[in-house]
Amino acid sequence: MTSNQKKLLANGLFIAGSLVILGVLLDAPPETTKPLPHDQNHERFMAMDKKEAERFCEQCHATGKQMPLPANHPPPNRCLFCHKRK
Numbered sequence: 001m002t003s004n005q006k007k008l009l010a011n012g013l014f015i016a017g018s019l020v021i022l023g024v025l026l027d028a029p030p031e032t033t034k035p036l037p038h039d040q041n042h043e044r045f046m047a048m049d050k051k052e053a054e055r056f057c058e059q060c061h062a063t064g065k066q067m068p069l070p071a072n073h074p075p076p077n078r079c080l081f082c083h084k085r086k
C-alpha cells in the first residue's frame, strides 16, 4: 500500500468507529433525572453561573427546610450536573 492509501484506510476506519460510537450514544435511554424546574423558586438560577447558583440550593433543599432531599438521594454535590437547566 502507498502511504496515501494507508491514510485513506485510517481515515475510513476512524469515521466508521465514530459512527458506531455515535449510534451507541443516540441509543442510550432518555435521561430521567428531573431538570431544574422553571418556576418562581428556580427561574433566577437559569442564567446564573452554575457554581454560584449551587450555593443557594440548600437554603431550601436540606433537612428541616422547605423541600429536603429524598432519603435515597445520591451524593448531592454539584446539583446542576444532574438536574440540568433546559
Ligand code: HEC
Binding pocket: 034, 035, 036, 037, 039, 041, 042, 045, 053, 054, 056, 057, 058, 059, 060, 061, 066, 067, 079, 080, 083
Ligand atoms: C427558595 C427555595 C428553593 C431554592 C433556593 C431551590 N429550590 Fe428547588 N424546589 C423548591 C421547592 C419548594 C420545590 C418543590 C416544588 C417545585 O417543583 O417547585 C423544588 C423542587 C426542586 C426539584 C424537583 C423538581 C421536580 O420536577 O420535582 C429540583 C430538581 C430542584 N428543586 C432543584 C434545585 C436546585 C438544583 C437548586 C439550586 C440551583 C434549587 N432547587 C433551589 C424550592 C427551592
Ligand code: HEC
Binding pocket: 032, 033, 034, 057, 058, 061, 067, 068, 069, 070, 073, 074, 075, 076, 077, 078, 079, 080, 081, 082, 083
Ligand atoms: C449525582 C446526580 C445528582 C446530584 C449531584 C444531585 N441530584 Fe438531586 N436527584 C438525583 C436523582 C437521581 C434523584 C431521584 C429522582 C429524580 O429526580 O429523578 C434526585 C432527586 C432530587 C429531588 C427530589 C425530586 C422529586 O421530585 O422527588 C430534589 C429536590 C433534588 N434532587 C435536589 C438536588 C439538589 C438541591 C442538589 C444539590 C445540593 C442535587 N439534587 C444534586 C440526582 C442528583
